[in-house]
Amino acid sequence: MEDAPLASVQPVVEELLADPDQNKQRAAAELLAGVIGGSKHWPQRAQQRLWIWFTPLIPKALGSNVKPDTLTIWTSFLEVSGLYSIPTCSKSIASTSLGTETLEE
Secondary structure, three states, rough: OOOOOOHHHHHHHHHHHHHHHHHHHHHHHHHHHHHHHHHHHHHHHHHHHHHHHHHHHHHHHOOOOOOOOOHHHHHHHHHHHHHHHOHHHHHHHHHHHOOOOOOOO
16 A cells, blocks of 8 residues: 555645644644654655655644644654654754754755
């Protein structure tokens, strides 16, 4: 199946991320964590498509949408998805939390 479901998941995740409701944020985080976790079994091109789509969403997901009631949701997402262990993502996450633009590498 590889990345076949990604096209269906993308608009759902984007809609969930646009809604500040805690339950919508949790759903987005859980969907993203599942897709990222499963992507390790995809071919390289499929993984690249995922990251091309997801990378610009990182500031949206971890920026102004993070509120006290969603902080633990997104912290869990980062732990489960392993994004802190990827240097480019770590840099993006850090600069997002500081309010600066990234992904220049």
